[in-house]
Amino acid sequence: MLSRTASELYWMARYLERAENIARVLDVTNRLSMMPFRETGHQDLQVPLNLTGSGTAYWEYYQQLTMPGIFDYFALDTRNPSSIYSCLQSAWSNAHAVRGSLSSEVWESINTAWIEMKRLRKEGVNSSNADDFFDWVKERSHLFRGAMFGTMLRNDAMSFIRIGTLLERADSTARLLGVKNQLLDNDPDAVREHYRMDTLLRAVSAREAYHSIYKQQLVREMVADLLILRSESPRSLRSCIEEVVNQLELIGGHSANAPRRLAHVLHAELRFSTLDDVIDTGLQRWLTGFLSQVNAISESIQYTYLEAQ
Incomplete structure (x- = not known):
């Protein structure tokens, strides 16, 4: 192509x-x-x-x-x-x-x-x-x-469409989590905090998924777990990067090692990390690091596939 x-x-x-x-x-x-x-x-x-x-x-x-x-x-x-x-x-x-x-x-x-x-x-x-x-x-x-x-057709055209969709979705979900985390940190009102968590889940169509998986009232840590580490959630960061890895493998190519390596590294971090790891790092700091890695993957894809060599 x-x-x-x-x-x-x-x-x-x-x-x-x-x-x-x-x-x-x-x-x-x-x-x-x-x-x-x-x-x-x-x-x-x-x-x-x-x-x-x-x-x-x-x-x-x-x-x-x-x-x-x-x-x-x-x-x-x-x-x-x-x-x-x-x-x-x-x-x-x-x-x-x-x-x-x-x-x-x-x-x-x-x-x-x-x-x-x-x-x-x-x-x-x-x-x-x-x-x-x-x-x-x-x-x-x-x-x-x-x-x-x-x-x-399940060909390269489909793969590039999927990669574009998934990287944009991962970026958006991470940024939304970051902004909402800052708002919740600054709001001592428990009712508003609950409502903000609920609207965050609505924003990513994950409200039903949360109650199906956790079967409890909204808890900030569990919301973060759902949107970061749970592969069942189609808008979670792990789910998005996992599928990016799959699509990059389908495209392949002799010069494609750089974006695949970056994507695999990030996927491994998401796959083997726990919520405690994220919390110990600090959610805001962890999300900033994630966004930097997503940007690196995007730039590598741009250079490897999308610019005439």
Whole structure:
């Protein structure tokens, strides 16, 4: 496969996953903003800014940190490269460039999402239609994955799509865990802490999984265990990296040792680590290290496969 084609497929998948992750974060932020105000109430609105590192850019265009402003900037603003609109636009552009490598069903799922996104942007997103909009974004992402698994060949094209999706998902889950951990550390209110943990699980569609596995009330350590080390959870860090390893092995290649080695090392750390190991290191420090390793894998994949040699 040409490196340019692999790059388009990889980034198409990353942008689609990013759009879904932003929708999940906005959904959680919207729910938290409805809680009774506390001294730290505005910290909840900081979550999208902290996750994407776009706080400085936000204040260039908006004078106050409000939920309507967050909706506009992260859902529809073309000036924000991490907005849902910008992500879907980039995903569509990448998909359009490699239509021949996609099944007709996969292309139609992306093309239809982009056409509908342009219509929804004209209508705007506010508190009255936010839930429907977030559900729509997640639904379009699910349709894309369903079409991909159901209609595409199990070849290199599929592998690069999967790798892009999984690396973006791992990055997003780790960042969300980090931000939420900081919020929980600073909040002495047990009710708010419980609600924040619940919304965190909702953000990654893991609420039912938590109660199925642990069969107890929400405990911060168990939430971290589920989203970091449990291979049963499809959005856990271990699950994502495990599948990245599998896809890299399928692609192979004589010059592919670097990304495979980095991925295998990280997978081994996740596979043989315990929650106590993570806690002893310090969750925030451990997540920072994990993100550094994911970035190293991404850069190695970029150099090895996606840039013309």
